[in-house]
Amino acid sequence: MTSGSDLDVVRRAGRIAAIQASLALAAVLLVVGAVIFLVDVRVQNQQIAHQLTSVASTADDATDPPPGMQLVVRDLEGNVQGSIRDLPTADLLARPPGFSEARLGDEQYRVLVADKPQGRVVAMLALESYEEGRHRLLLSLGAAELAGILASIAVVVLLTRRSIRPLADALALQRRFVADASHELRAPLTVLHTRIQLLARRFDDGDARQTKDQIDALAADTRALGEVIEDLLASASMATNxxxxxxxxxxxxxxxxxxxxxxxxxxxxxxxxxxxxxxxxxxxxxxxxxxxxxxxxxxxxxxxxxxxxxxxxxxxxxxxxxxxxxxxxxxxxxxxxxxxxxxxxxxxxxxxxxxxxxxxxxxxxxxxxxxxxxxxxxxxxxxxxxxxxxxxxxxxxxxxxxx
Incomplete structure (x- = not known):
């Protein structure tokens, strides 16, 4: 007979499977979130590089730069212009051509130094708006990851319970069948026991005819016992079919x-x-x-x-x-x-x-x-x-x- 601990083992195995599946789904969601963030960062960098390159190639002077940008221009005669005062123009113009980073006060800038036939141009783009966008993306991804993990845990637990339910039902049916069989077989066994006692008395009395009757009754009772077993099997079939x-x-x-x-x-x-x-x-x-x-x-x-x-x-x-x-x-x-x-x-x-x-x-x-x-x-x-x-x-x- 299957004990209640067997059902506990099945349920515990189901919980472990649910936890493992939930962790796997959580790892997948984290990887997906990381990929999305890296792709967004790459796209932003491409946008920044395109914007800096476009401005540097068309700038003739440092006046009226695009919003969020600063310009430093040095012509062939050595004249230097800055879009705002207090720019470290000498330091910026001394940088090698290409992209670099610079911090002015509390602002972080992406810097592009480009040489043109008319002189050298330094284009600077403030990164604050891009960083804010990245922070918002991180917060959104974090919230989505948390919601996805919780939802995946709930779904996996539900599906796991449903998947082990047939096995749990089978174990319960097995225990119930054994209990039913024990109950149903007790009555005919009691009848058999009673007849055996009567048969023993007939032997003591030496009554051959009544002894024969009791033996025939015993045979009938054993057939009845077999019929009870058939009844139990029929009942099990009734429960399923x-x-x-x-x-x-x-x-x-x-x-x-x-x-x-x-x-x-x-x-x-x-x-x-x-x-x-x-x-x-x-x-x-x-x-x-x-x-x-x-x-x-x-x-x-x-x-x-x-x-x-x-x-x-x-x-x-x-x-x-x-x-x-x-x-x-x-x-x-x-x-x-x-x-x-x-x-x-x-x-x-x-x-x-x-x-x-x-x-x-x-x-x-x-x-x-x-x-x-x-x-x-x-x-x-x-x-x-x-x-x-x-x-x-x-x-x-x-x-x-x-x-």
Whole structure:
């Protein structure tokens, strides 16, 4: 049986995969952002170089430079002009031809020194606006990176959870199937145990005929045990592929359940009968899985036996009411605890007022299975107090249309 730790391992592996995928996506986003920034810087440098080259090639004097630029011009006779006062004209004109950087006060400039036939020109472009643009780009990229990383983490976590959900569901289905099998196999094994005890007594009495009858009954019970296993497999198939739509006579199912559970009921000192209330052929026919419906009635009878006293009586009552086939399993035992009704059909929930099987641990699975089968057959299951004491479980299923 798969333990709960297996599911924890799957979930932990999913979280690790989500973290790794998120880090990978974050690294990709960072690389993309860095590439965008470097491309923008390169484009800006090209724009600056083009602007400086254009101005330097057309400048004849230092008056009226373009916005954000300064000019220094020296003609062939050595006359020097500056676009503003206090420019370090001598230092700028002494630079070799080409691009360089210069700082004047708080301003950073890109400098181009160019020699022309008319003399030497120094063109200077303030970089403040370009630097501000780069800062804005960095802030925008940072915000976009953060939003992208957070969004990628959310998406990866969601997709990872969805991807491991089928595996988690499979593990849960496996645990549930094992629990269901344990519950369903317990009842026929109890019947087998009872018959073996009776057989041992017949040997002691030396009654060969009754011993033969008990051996035949044992063989029938082993066949019933195999049928229960088939029922479980059919139920698993029903959970994945849906129920079949065979025509099933619930009265015949009730008779089969009575016959299979009679020995167990007799061993507990409890009577088990079937009461049919229909009159026409086909009154009790529904569409569904005979294996699943027999399993549901067996679980209801087994539950009733667990709450019966020796000398009590259980009745499987099959009736037709309008468009529904009603199957009631009534007992006159200890009844239903009102506080437990709300959770009675919840898996692993169970009452405490067991009688005939008080020495056996119960896991609260059978009634949950009955509800699942009822819902799968477009019906429902309910419970009420039996007048005079005990409980009545009512399985309501839609009747099959006339063939």
């Amino acid at each position: 849906g129920v079949t739509h065979d025509r099933v006579d619930l009265a015949e199912v009730a008779d089969a359940v009575r016959d299979s559970m009679a020995g167990h009921a007799e061993g507990a000192g409890v009577g088990l009968d079937v009461d049919r209330r229909g009159v026409a052929a086909g009154d009790f026919v529904v569409l569904g899985s005979i294996a699943a419906l027999r399993r549901a009635l067996t679980s209801l009878v087994d539950n009733a036996l667990a709450h019966e006293h020796s000398g009590g009586k259980i009745v499987i009552r099959v009736d037709r009411r309008g468009d529904d086939v009603i199957t009631e399993v009534s007992d006159d035992g200890v009844g239903v605890d009102p506080d437990a009704v709300a959770t009675l059909f919840t898996r692993f929930a169970h009452g405490q007022n067991h009688t005939a099987t008080a020495g056996r641990q119960r896991y609260g699975i059978g009634l949950a299975l009955v509800r699942e089968i009822a819902v799968a057959h477009r019906g429902h299951i309910g419970v009420s107090q039996t007048p005079g004491g005990g409980a009545t479980f009512t399985l309501t299923l839609p009747a099959a249309p006339a063939p």
